[in-house]
Amino acid sequence: xxxxSELNWVFIIVAGAIILAFFTGFAFKYKDLQExxxxxxxxxxxxxxxxxxxxxxxxxxxIINLPTTVKITCxxxxxxxxxxxxNNLLFSPVELRTKLLVYYRPFKIPFKxxxxxxxxxxxxxxxxxxxxxxxxxxVDLINNLPDDLKNKFSSSNLQKNEPNTKNIQIRxxxxxxxxxxxxxxxxxxxxxxxxxFSDNFNCMYDKIKQEMNNVVKVYENKARLIHKExxxxxxxxxxxxxxKQLNFxxxxxxxxxxxxxxxxxxxxxx
Amino acid sequence: xxxxxxxxxxxxxxxxxxxxIIGLALFTFYQLQLRSINNYKLELEQxxxxxxxxxxxxxxxxxxxxxxxxxxxxxxIKLLDNNLVNLGFKEITxxxxxxxxNNIQCTKQNYPDCNSYLIYNKKPxxxxxxxxxxxxxxxxxxxxxxxxxxxxxxxxxx
Numbered sequence: 001x002x003x004x005s006e007l008n009w010v011f012i013i014v015a016g017a018i019i020l021a022f023f024t025g026f027a028f029k030y031k032d033l034q035e036x037x038x039x040x041x042x043x044x045x046x047x048x049x050x051x052x053x054x055x056x057x058x059x060x061x062x063i064i065n066l067p068t069t070v071k072i073t074c075x076x077x078x079x080x081x082x083x084x085x086x087n088n089l090l091f092s093p094v095e096l097r098t099k100l101l102v103y104y105r106p107f108k109i110p111f112k113x114x115x116x117x118x119x120x121x122x123x124x125x126x127x128x129x130x131x132x133x134x135x136x137x138x139v140d141l142i143n144n145l146p147d148d149l150k151n152k153f154s155s156s157n158l159q160k161n162e163p164n165t166k167n168i169q170i171r172x173x174x175x176x177x178x179x180x181x182x183x184x185x186x187x188x189x190x191x192x193x194x195x196x197f198s199d200n201f202n203c204m205y206d207k208i209k210q211e212m213n214n215v216v217k218v219y220e221n222k223a224r225l226i227h228k229e230x231x232x233x234x235x236x237x238x239x240x241x242x243x244k245q246l247n248f249x250x251x252x253x254x255x256x257x258x259x260x261x262x263x264x265x266x267x268x269x270x
Numbered sequence: 271x272x273x274x275x276x277x278x279x280x281x282x283x284x285x286x287x288x289x290x291i292i293g294l295a296l297f298t299f300y301q302l303q304l305r306s307i308n309n310y311k312l313e314l315e316q317x318x319x320x321x322x323x324x325x326x327x328x329x330x331x332x333x334x335x336x337x338x339x340x341x342x343x344x345x346x347i348k349l350l351d352n353n354l355v356n357l358g359f360k361e362i363t364x365x366x367x368x369x370x371x372n373n374i375q376c377t378k379q380n381y382p383d384c385n386s387y388l389i390y391n392k393k394p395x396x397x398x399x400x401x402x403x404x405x406x407x408x409x410x411x412x413x414x415x416x417x418x419x420x421x422x423x424x425x426x427x428x
Contacts (some may be wrong), residue, residue, distance in 0.1 A: 011282065015285075022293060030300070033303065044317070048318070048321050052321065052325070054328050055325060055328055108338060111330065111338060112333075112338075114330070217353055218353055221348075222347050225351065228413065258337065259337070262337060267413065267415060270337075
């Protein structure tokens with residue numbers, strides 16, 4: 001009889017443990033599910049918000065509050081362990097907290113090639129280490145930023161060691177080229193800002209090249225297809241080819257040909 | 271003693287049955303949650319498609335600009351040969367609706383005597399569901415320098 005009673009207790013303990021494990025397991029699984037759902041909701045909302053900037057033909061600045069930490073890499077936005085593929089060109093630090101400051105700028109050389117998103121967070125600061133060739137250019141570039149971004153920047157010819165401050169070397173401005181953190185880039189305000197804001201600029205630069213190739217190909221096709229009496233579009237082709245090689249010196253020539261077409265009442269290329 | 275033992279066994283059985291009922295309820299609740307997540311996923315995809323179709327007009331590969339400033343219209347010459355990629359399993363068509371034109375798909379050879387442009391087409395091997403969204407747009411014809419009315423239609427396959 002005593003053995004029977006002991007068997008009952010063993011049964012109660014085992015059954016209790018199984019029931020407890022079942023409920024605990026369910027609670028954890030449900031928590032994971034809700035967290036995953038929240039991450040996906042946030043990622044989707046963030047990407048959609050950024051994408052909707054594209055409808056604006058102008059430079060646009062906005063502040064987005066973040067409920068959690070967001071990681072931005074070259075092709076992905078990541079929240080917790082959930083990542084979301086994005087085609088947007090996001091120039092930003094890898095990790096962003098609390099508040100996102102987003103500055104949207106259409107990238108034009110001279111026609112629109114891509115949409116640039118310069119992103120930073122409320123705590124981040126930037127110190128630009130300039131030399132005599134870049135000082136005036138950088139002061140002018142910073143002065144043209146929205147006020148909320150402008151006060152994040154400082155510049156001098158010395159490094160600054162402060163927490164949350166990113167030091168960026170900007171040197172050797174000559175022949176339309178400038179050196180940003182040892183990378184030689186064409187002297188264009190959008191590109192220079194992109195290099196300053198991005199922690200992944202090498203990868204982003206490849207994406208810009210890709211976008212540039214796609215758009216230039218479209219304009220090459222248009223220049224080949226379009227024909228009208230007294231309007232010459234073939235003269236665009238060598239300059240467009242230069243653009244594909246990221247030789248931006250041809251911008252002024254492309255602009256001049258396009259303007260001439262408009263003056264002659266011909267359909268413009270862009 | 272025997273009666274007490276019987277009562278104990280009855281209690282264990284009752285707890286066991288109640289636990290199974292609660293377990294089934296939780297399982298049903300979990301399944302409903304999964305279903306609502308699938309519905310949410312569908313809603314997100316629809317939103318994404320809507321955003322895609324509304325921003326396509328601003329894509330430099332398709333949009334018309336005059337001396338660099340965006341004109342909120344699609345350049346029909348660009349539609350003949352564009353480089354749209356990485357949009358997933360979709361079909362995007364643009365049709366001229368006014369003035370009425372012959373119902374012919376545009377190519378480099380028959381342009382501008384045609385009325386529809388297939389600008390992106392990628393179908394999965396097996397289509398289970400197709401969502402269709404359309405928006406009115408403005409089409410620009412560089413030769414005549416005229417704007418015509420059109421619609422852009424996006425078919426999303428899953």
